[in-house]
Amino acid sequence: MGESINSNVRSHCVGTTAVVYASDYLNKLTGERIERECKKQLESGARALVIDFSDTELVNSIGISILLGIIDIAEKGGALVVFSDVNSETVQLFDMLGLTRHVVLAANEQEALANLSPSPPQSQAIGH
């Protein structure tokens, strides 16, 4: 499994799934970085996105609106989006604003990847 860091956004690919890591505070700046990374991954052929929130402590409403934009883009391109390792407070926020109806939540990255692919995936770096 290869990993790249682009504009402070960590990501790696597992098959046709791109895993993108959100930072500790998801706001306008960090949200836009994730958005750019996700777009890049989709343009590079990713068929699914896992956005991992294991480092994320706080999310603000601008960050959430950007996540919705990412979901829109993914849906238009026929890609799936899974959020992984989201803490309970952030889940509560996503619920409040209706995000959870558009994405699958997974307990962690492995579960997310498992949901997206029934067979064990082969990790490889793509892009960057």
Added chain:
Amino acid sequence: MNHNRNEYGRQILGRVRRDEFIGRTAELERLISHAKRSNGQASSGEAHGILILLAPLAGVSELLRQTFDSLFDSREELVPIYFALPHTETTAVSAAIEFLNTFLLQYIAYRRDEPALCRASLTLNDLVKLAPAADLVWIEELVEAYNRQRFGEDDRELVRFCLTAPDRVPSKDVRPFVMFDAVQLANYSDSSIPFAIEIVRSLRSGGNPFVLAGLRREVLDAVTRAGGDSEALAVMRLDQLGDGDARNLITAAARRQQVSINDETRDLLVQQLEGSPFFITAMLQAAGEKRLALDSYLACERLYVDELMGGRLNRYFSSVLEHVAPEPETRASVIRLLCEAAPEGKRPAQFESWRRRLKLDSATVEQLVRLLHIQELVNCDGETIDITGSSTLWQDYLKSRFRLDALREPRALVVADVMADALKRAPQTIAHHYRRAASLPLRELLGKFNSQLVPRCLFDYVDFAAAYKGVTAEEVSAGLDADTNLVRLPQVFHTASGVSLSSALRPFGEESSVVAHAFSAGVYTNQNEIVWLVARVESKLEANAALVEKWLDLLEGVARKSGLIRTQVWLIANEGFSPEANDLLRSRNAFGSSRQQFDILTDRLSTGEPRQSDTANEFQLIFPMGADNEMLAASAVEQVARRLNFTAEAINQIKTAVIEACINASEHSLSPDRKIYQRFQVENDRLSITISSRGILPGNFGVDTEGEEESTTTAESQTSDSRRGWGLKLIQTLMDEVEFERVDEGTSLRMTKYLRQNS
């Protein structure tokens, strides 16, 4: 005059003993403290002069005399000088010379510690002989200089010389504290010297502390005309005595004059004499001299009419009129004009019509009207002359003078009629007073609304009764504290009696209804402008539907006729409203409260001042907008919340709410200083956070937000462009209470999180 020292000090100029000086104790202390504080601090920048702005007949002389006595007795480095401009002087020059004489007399009396000298009649040469050795040189020089000035040709220079005499006291030992009384008399018609202005300038140019007292309209006018920095002067306003002080004054004066009174006559005198220390003292002195008991309305009114027709009251009003119009013919015409203008509801007279009727030139009429205006016997705006609001005593005097002088009616008939009127009016005066005392303080309460949030049930009798009837006050209070169904009151900026809007409300009494102009949500826009029409409904039992309908029709009719667009009717009935009446109120969007609800509301509405306990546990943080600085706020609030033992989940919610509020403040306010102001207020069971910023008040922000949200939609109904604006929704979901505080600019969002067992 007793100058012996007693437990209250020596009585020197005071007409009553210190312990009998009633109603102005706070003002006395302020003057003494001002004098002592100003001593030796002329250049400190602190105001060294006090203007006492006096309502007519509110009385200031005794206050200044008592101040004189206290300072004289304290034997400090401050020499009190009290000068009341005498009625007997007719020119500015003679008045100024009298001032010089009084100044030296009182100065030497103080330096020699001989109070009796203050009352002596001495020439300047006599005073030089009495001057103590330490002051002999400068006093001799002053008198010599005066004698040179006196025979000069410049009267104005002489006036200035006399008025500035206190500045010639060498400052090394003592400093004079001049108290100038009765400035309104300083307009000598035969003089080209603007004496009032010279007084103001001389006092202000010297470095000594001083008091300048006089009728408010005159003093303000003189200070303005004198030019200079009027803001450097402190102001004290003296009005008529309040009912309590007036009662005490009557009781004390009656005891001193050995006049028998009872509670009923005392209360009548308080109301009838309009709380004026001068009238009260005059009446009791007259009763004492005539050995009359004032123990019945009849005795009071008999004395009143005697005084009005030929006693002290008569002399006072006559002297005012003579001052205003020295020529008898003009005086008679003025009395006629004032009497004709008196009937209630009559429109103000035109200045031009007065000029024609008086057959005088404009300048003379202008001066005459100005003097009446200063005495507050008329209100003149330059074009119209209005006499509404003048004293009942004055109107009684005018009427009697008119009938006697102009109509030439027999004196016996006039006396009998005035007395009959006074007797008929006495019970009405007292009834009016009792009604006023018992009336609900509607205007005071409305003035406290100030955009505060209160439980909605306080404006709905049936809802309130269902929840709280038969419940203890403590339980009611606890229930209301926990009530989340709140209504935001408007910010009231003007109140008036309903009678001022419509005479249809007059039969119910002036105090029964109020018109309150306000802005809802504290936002000054056309759509937020609202007028509350509030009325107290008289009903021994729960007010019924018929009565409520009558009031609603009446108030709504008044609103229509007055062109009021957005209104809120609020009726208050002592025992509340019947269910049918309550339904009617609801159907017409009106509020209805019982006396109990009104009282609770009064208790709950603070004056807007933060309580001491509110600021005791408060943290404040100011940081620049941008650069993720909202995280600093989140970290700070996290530390505060931890101290209160909030759970991790609650802390996260608070942090998120703070972040959202900071983002809102940054995005919405066009802040000039680009700063966010935060206040964390810790109480036992809650954490309140206020996030504010300067700048514009966004049009769609915080306006009528109760029950509404900035954005009520979620992801499903949002396009990507409209997904912003969820901040307020998040805050409202995460916090227990969220409210926009009223601010003049920018935004101020207050949010509260309660500490619960599981939070």
